[in-house]
Amino acid sequence: MRSSEQTYLDLCETILKDGTKKGDRTGTGTYSLFGYQMRFNLQEGFPLLTTKKVPFRLIASELLWFIKGDTNIRYLLENNNNIWNEWAFENWVNSEDYNGPDMTDFGLRSQKDPEFQQVYQEQMEIFKKKVLTDDEFSDKYGDLGAVYGKQWRDWKTSAGQSIDQLKQVIHSLKNNPHSRRHIVSAWNPEDVPSMALPPCHTLFQFYVADGRLSCQLYQRSGDVFLGVPFNIASYALLTSLIAHECGLETGEFILTLGDAHIYSNHVEQVKKQLSRETRKLPQLIINRDKESIFDFELSDFDIQGYQPHPSIKAPIAV
Template identity: 70%
Template sequence: MVKNEQAYLDLCQTILDQGQVKSDRTGTGTHSIFGAQMRFNLADGFPLLTTKRVNFRLIASELIWFIRGETNIQFLLKHNNNIWNEWAFKRWVESTDYQGPDMTDFGNRSLVDSSFREQYQQEMASFKERVLTDDGFAQQYGELGPVYGKQWRAWQTSQGETIDQLKDVIDSLKHNPDSRRHIISAWNPEDVPSNMALPPCHALFQFYVADGKLSCQLYQRSADVFLGVPFNIASYALLTHLVAHEVGLAVGEFIHTLGDAHIYQNHTEQITTQLSRTPFAQPQLQISGGAKSIFELEVSDLEIVNYQSHAAIKAPIAV
């Protein structure tokens, strides 16, 4: 069914038609609305967009990275996942240890200056190689600070204690499914101002059990609708499947609630192209880990089948 995807396409059109033009932290500029919601019935299929190709392996490896409590891009690079590179690279090139060419505003400059783009690509390739091969360098410059995995699995209290939010919620779902406290927060006000490479965009989520089905609602404070949101939809749909599998429930809905939902001004052409396409049927998720715990799953245990899509659409990332 294409109903799931239509919710996303309708949101894109609404932002284009009604969005306010706003400045933003990155200096790129956006079309933005405040407050939106999409609902995805996971029984209708896995909500991986079909109007542009979305790489499920990147989504799966990032989610497993979160679930394991990882915060260093070395794990991601070992799985050929580059989606967090720019934030770690920014920390490296702004450090006093970096002695290479000026990389100020590398994201935007690489789009308009071909000679700089080649220089940037060389520096990024060198950075990635060092993170993969030099554990000391990776520990210092591959580290993103207390981002999602840290908050999910090892939230630090003011008393110096550690809370494993994900484990606690899974235990609660098993023993008290009707609780209204199945909540995990990535937004830690103490860590946001200085320690995180990027403050959490998907800030809080809650599970809900009814009729033997597990549903999940995410509150996302800031939503890059073209590049980020397709990943967020698939990631939290996957998380809902994995937690449901862990606690012995069927899947219900994924409900995606957005605060600042925006399309960057340099993404409008890409969004328009995507909106001109007709969606295909939703694919299906297969979990082959058997009796494995959610905390033991590998990327190879997760597979999307019957995925038909239009071609990928590239766009610059705002850092």
């Protein structure tokens, strides 16, 4: 079995070597391949990349946001997490309530025009402050629609009932660990049009063998440089938390990607990362006094022994 981080770096190399050049929804352009699987042995260490610094607290706060069933970015902003801002901001600047400077194609324009970048940042700060302080504004523009947390915790049925998929799968793991139905889906075709961003990580399944819990995620679309490192660590954390609650050890995290792509404006950053040597993976420390995953807070997690190379910045495609 390839080491956890090398498995990811192999994917980067494969896309640069064999990826197909494609246009995309954001107008940025990608190098893409379809169908790729990576396996991460969670006994080897927590799979937080070391060839560039990956911000664990952002990953953990986002996961807690999902677990809570929350879909409003206020909780994220309260925890200094800005990774979903652009999608909520887009809803505001495209609305009749917005009367500021023109923000058309703000994602691409902010990368190319330093003067516009300053204007964009000013408007983003106004937006964030409104989400944090104005309840009515937050309800209207801070909410992203029926995204991940909604589907995990409050899937609406045709009969008007609600399914808490996450609670159900934990109950199933405890009472029928060898079932082949330990599945949570975030892809709800009826709700996709109302989502700020249709789910990229669409479905995950748990598997118990020899007292260890493994998880496989199917991800329809993977931004390999910026997004996938987050996804790897997020689902490794989720697997670790559920294993803790169910009295199991961790096994593997398996990531199966549909469209795995590197954006054209991330290529040089990827090459820089590939030039670096991997380091020893860190260890995840969980507050063992908490029993349920629904009780955890950000202060209940710690990463020990994490000594990565410096972070590598790259623009996000919106």
